[in-house]
Amino acid sequence: MSFNIIATPFRLSLVLVVLFSLAGCQSLSGKSEQAGLMGTGDLGLIIERASGSVLVVNTTRHDVLGRVEGLGDLSHASVVYSRDARYGYVFGRDGGLTKVDLLTGAIADRVIQSGNSIGGAISQDGRYVAVSNYEPGGVKVFDSETLELVADIPATWTNEQGETARSKTVGLVDAPGNQFVFSLFDAGEIWTLGIVDGEPEVSRYPAGKAPYDALITPDGRYYIAGLFGEDGLSMLDLWEPEAGVTEILPGYGKGEQQLPVYKMPHLEGWAIADGRAFVPAVGHHQVLVADMNDWSLVDRIPVQGQPVFVMASPDNRQIWVSFAHPKNDVVQVIDSSTREIVRTLEPGKAVLHMEFTPRGEEVWVSARDSNRVTVYNTRTLEPVAELNAEKPSGIFFTSRAHTLGL
Amino acid sequence: MSFNIIATPFRLSLVLVVLFSLAGCQSLSGKSEQAGLMGTGDLGLIIERASGSVLVVNTTRHDVLGRVEGLGDLSHASVVYSRDARYGYVFGRDGGLTKVDLLTGAIADRVIQSGNSIGGAISQDGRYVAVSNYEPGGVKVFDSETLELVADIPATWTNEQGETARSKTVGLVDAPGNQFVFSLFDAGEIWTLGIVDGEPEVSRYPAGKAPYDALITPDGRYYIAGLFGEDGLSMLDLWEPEAGVTEILPGYGKGEQQLPVYKMPHLEGWAIADGRAFVPAVGHHQVLVADMNDWSLVDRIPVQGQPVFVMASPDNRQIWVSFAHPKNDVVQVIDSSTREIVRTLEPGKAVLHMEFTPRGEEVWVSARDSNRVTVYNTRTLEPVAELNAEKPSGIFFTSRAHTLGL
Numbered sequence: 001m002s003f004n005i006i007a008t009p010f011r012l013s014l015v016l017v018v019l020f021s022l023a024g025c026q027s028l029s030g031k032s033e034q035a036g037l038m039g040t041g042d043l044g045l046i047i048e049r050a051s052g053s054v055l056v057v058n059t060t061r062h063d064v065l066g067r068v069e070g071l072g073d074l075s076h077a078s079v080v081y082s083r084d085a086r087y088g089y090v091f092g093r094d095g096g097l098t099k100v101d102l103l104t105g106a107i108a109d110r111v112i113q114s115g116n117s118i119g120g121a122i123s124q125d126g127r128y129v130a131v132s133n134y135e136p137g138g139v140k141v142f143d144s145e146t147l148e149l150v151a152d153i154p155a156t157w158t159n160e161q162g163e164t165a166r167s168k169t170v171g172l173v174d175a176p177g178n179q180f181v182f183s184l185f186d187a188g189e190i191w192t193l194g195i196v197d198g199e200p201e202v203s204r205y206p207a208g209k210a211p212y213d214a215l216i217t218p219d220g221r222y223y224i225a226g227l228f229g230e231d232g233l234s235m236l237d238l239w240e241p242e243a244g245v246t247e248i249l250p251g252y253g254k255g256e257q258q259l260p261v262y263k264m265p266h267l268e269g270w271a272i273a274d275g276r277a278f279v280p281a282v283g284h285h286q287v288l289v290a291d292m293n294d295w296s297l298v299d300r301i302p303v304q305g306q307p308v309f310v311m312a313s314p315d316n317r318q319i320w321v322s323f324a325h326p327k328n329d330v331v332q333v334i335d336s337s338t339r340e341i342v343r344t345l346e347p348g349k350a351v352l353h354m355e356f357t358p359r360g361e362e363v364w365v366s367a368r369d370s371n372r373v374t375v376y377n378t379r380t381l382e383p384v385a386e387l388n389a390e391k392p393s394g395i396f397f398t399s400r401a402h403t404l405g406l
Numbered sequence: 407m408s409f410n411i412i413a414t415p416f417r418l419s420l421v422l423v424v425l426f427s428l429a430g431c432q433s434l435s436g437k438s439e440q441a442g443l444m445g446t447g448d449l450g451l452i453i454e455r456a457s458g459s460v461l462v463v464n465t466t467r468h469d470v471l472g473r474v475e476g477l478g479d480l481s482h483a484s485v486v487y488s489r490d491a492r493y494g495y496v497f498g499r500d501g502g503l504t505k506v507d508l509l510t511g512a513i514a515d516r517v518i519q520s521g522n523s524i525g526g527a528i529s530q531d532g533r534y535v536a537v538s539n540y541e542p543g544g545v546k547v548f549d550s551e552t553l554e555l556v557a558d559i560p561a562t563w564t565n566e567q568g569e570t571a572r573s574k575t576v577g578l579v580d581a582p583g584n585q586f587v588f589s590l591f592d593a594g595e596i597w598t599l600g601i602v603d604g605e606p607e608v609s610r611y612p613a614g615k616a617p618y619d620a621l622i623t624p625d626g627r628y629y630i631a632g633l634f635g636e637d638g639l640s641m642l643d644l645w646e647p648e649a650g651v652t653e654i655l656p657g658y659g660k661g662e663q664q665l666p667v668y669k670m671p672h673l674e675g676w677a678i679a680d681g682r683a684f685v686p687a688v689g690h691h692q693v694l695v696a697d698m699n700d701w702s703l704v705d706r707i708p709v710q711g712q713p714v715f716v717m718a719s720p721d722n723r724q725i726w727v728s729f730a731h732p733k734n735d736v737v738q739v740i741d742s743s744t745r746e747i748v749r750t751l752e753p754g755k756a757v758l759h760m761e762f763t764p765r766g767e768e769v770w771v772s773a774r775d776s777n778r779v780t781v782y783n784t785r786t787l788e789p790v791a792e793l794n795a796e797k798p799s800g801i802f803f804t805s806r807a808h809t810l811g812l
Contacts, residue, residue: 037509040445041491041807042532060489060532083466085447085491103443124767126448126466176721177785178767219679219722239723239743273625275681314810315582316625317645337645358808361530361584379583401447402764402805404720 040085043102044355044397046366046373047077047090048390054079054090055389056102059357059364059397062375062385066105072096072112078119078394081401082144083126088396089144091120097131099147102398109147113140121174124404128195130172130180137166139182141195151200157187171214171225171267173405175238183211183225190214190225190236190245207234207245215267216405226267226282227253235295248295253282271312271319273336278319280307287321289339301339303332309353312336313378314360322351322365331365333381343381347374352392358399366392446491449508450761450803452772452779453483453496454796460485460496461795462508465763465770465803468781468791472511478502478518484525484800487807488550489532494802495550497526503537505553508804515553519546527580530810534601536578536586543572545588547601557606563593577620577631577673579811581644589617589631596620596631596642596651613640613651621673622811632673632688633659641701654701659688677718677725679742684725686713693727695745707745709738715759718742719784720766728757728771737771739787749787753780758798764805772798 043065046055052072056065071077073094080089087108090098095114098107116135122128128150130141141151155167167184175181180193190207193200209229216223216238223236231253234245265280272278272292279288281300287310289299305327311320319334328350333343348367356363362384366373368391375385400406449471452461458478462471477483479500486495493514496504501520504513522541528534534556536547547557561573573590581587586599596613599606615635622629622644629642637659640651671686678684678698685694687706693716695705711733717726725740734756739749754773762769768790772779774797781791806812 037492039488039490039492039509040447041487041804042489081447082445083448084445086443086445103445124765176723176766219720221721314625315627317582359530359810360582398447399808402808404765
């Protein structure tokens with residue numbers, strides 16, 4: 001318990017503060033920044049995948065506040081945020097975990113925690129940051145304040161040769177009850193992980209062959225893993241984990257004649273609108289529509305290429321779709337009620353990611369080979385701003401700090 | 407379009423910043439605050455209804471950062487937040503609209519915009535703040551940056567005497583497409599309001615007798631108004647507003663034999679979990695459960711008093727219920743899947759409001775006549791902190807900046 005005695009009115013004091021400014025950029029001409037204080041609710045990070053750098057951006061003014069360098073290999077990087085929306089935790093491909101301070105535009109802390117990693121998550125209470133590792137396999141959990149190691153979960157299993165081995169881990173997300181959930185690619189399992197009195201507590205569930213990625217539904221109830229080794233998807237209901245994993249969408253995956261798969265779709269990108277899940281087909285020029293009550297397939301929406309990200313706008317009105325090579329220079333927008341494509345946009349070459357502003361009035365789209373991020377108004381579907389970026393990939397806004405599973 | 411040329415690395419400069427500190431409070435001992443910078447993602451405001459003041463709080467450390475005074479009559483007050491989560495717009499009962507800077511703990515701006523008001527909203531893009539007025543009736547829209555008047559909507563109608571009159575307005579919310587939606591108590595209408603090129607655009611829909619409050623569903627699709635003058639609720643589907651208002655839950659309201667109504671329930675407090683709406687009954691010791699597909703009543707959950715707020719935890723797992731006088735010293739927690747009461751808590755005398763932390767690990771509960779706010783862990787249902795406050799009522803966290811309709 002903490003009890004506070006408060007005094008009024010505020011006493012003002014002068015404090016010397018080191019703030020970041022930026023040459024050659026008009027973005028710091030705003031009144032708030034001149035006064036030296038800044039809210040963090042409208043900030044974000046854009047990954048510059050080739051240069052190991054990130055851009056700090058402001059979504060109200062469509063501005064780049066600055067660049068932070070020295071983050072290592074960001075060829076497959078993602079970001080989660082601290083509870084106060086001040087710090088971004090950047091998960092690099094090379095096992096680097098970097099804590100970026102968006103207010104100072106500097107690296108607050110950085111550890112190389114493995115040889116090869118594939119993303120991470122922050123716990124519901126914001127105290128723990130977990131990283132999903134390929135080499136060596138397993139999950140490591142860090143104190144979000146200090147980046148000190150809290151728990152090392154090697155994700156061991158017994159392979160076909162009867163040897164104990166460490167599994168690659170994928171699809172790591174946070175879940176209600178201050179848990180983490182992840183999948184073991186080699187072991188074919190889903191694990192839940194809680195930190196109770198500083199000690200890790202793990203539960204294991206068989207999950208099918210070679211889960212390669214996963215998502216959690218926005219309410220944190222259903223954890224769904226895609227399988228590389230068989231058709232269908234594996235779903236764990238976290239309200240009843242003791243019931244184990246069930247198979248959903250049995251036809252999903254490689255079961256039908258299809259085109260060569262250029263890129264396995266990102267499961268994080270699933271859209272859920274109006275009781276329907278909009279799912280990227282694997283190796284087909286289609287977005288699949290599933291009824292979430294029984295997970296039956298109710299529709300297939302033809303699109304212009306193999307979808308990678310299928311994302312619902314915050315009002316569930318639109319489904320935005322990005323595509324795999326070689327048809328990755330466009331984005332298509334689907335009306336979620338008519339299920340028809342309402343617009344095909346050309347944001348640039350090699351579109352890699354999309355991020356909606358939290359209330360959904362705009363969406364930011366990165367085009368790697370055009371070195372550009374384009375901001376669209378979601379109502380008019382017209383571009384409203386462009387920002388220069390070096391080979392931009394993932395875009396992550398601080399509102400993720402307040403969203404389960406992101 | 408704005409194009410930015412950015413330079414790297416950051417150039418550091420020293421800036422003198424006036425920050426707020428606070429005597430007699432340990433809350434500023436954290437490292438971040440000593441350095442003078444602070445993220446705004448884990449902040450909030452608590453209304454002190456009797457003294458015209460608000461507390462600035464930090465939800466990570468369960469701390470009161472300070473008190474801001476001079477906000478007028480806060481006997482029925484609410485708050486919305488700027489896009490950057492730095493400023494709270496406090497709507498007072500006396501027509502006062504106060505912009506509070508959470509970083510400096512000071513009033514940034516304040517206008518008395520009417521004689522009597524009842525809440526407000528901020529537009530999806532964050533540019534406009536609208537206030538719902540009783541006296542004189544209507545809605546006023548302000549620039550969120552400057553608090554300059556942008557539009558004055560008198561909400562006129564022709565009364566039974568054939569005179570043009572101004573209607574009291576209620577249930578004002580923001581909606582996708584950068585709209586506001588509100589109800590006219592006297593005129594019995596629902597209006598949608600957009601600001602297009604600086605000019606207001608209004609559409610009017612008949613809505614039944616005497617709408618007294620309203621809510622919008624979390625995706626911003628359905629606007630639902632409660633009626634004082636007849637049974638049932640009026641719903642406008644904002645995806646098809648041209649279809650007009652339909653009546654839902656026809657038995658809702660005064661139609662059945664019931665107890666004296668001590669307080670009309672807050673509609674904002676509706677919980678929506680798993681396709682079901684959990685609705686406070688009017689004048690009954692019940693929480694109603696409606697199927698959102700056809701809005702049929704599927705269950706009635708007995709509770710210990712007349713519910714005022716019925717709120718779902720962010721993971722939809724729990725429904726928290728507060729009550730009207732005279733049984734307003736407890737809060738009951740319902741399991742949303744079994745629909746059974748799992749715990750009855752006693753947070754203090756005259757419980758007025760509850761606010762979940764954005765990812766739902768905790769909930770803050772105000773008890774006016776105990777001068778106390780209690781923080782509960784939603785997993786253990788045990789208190790984890792208590793904070794002193796003068797006659798606390800509404801609790802509003804900055805994560806509302808990122809949520810449609812809040």
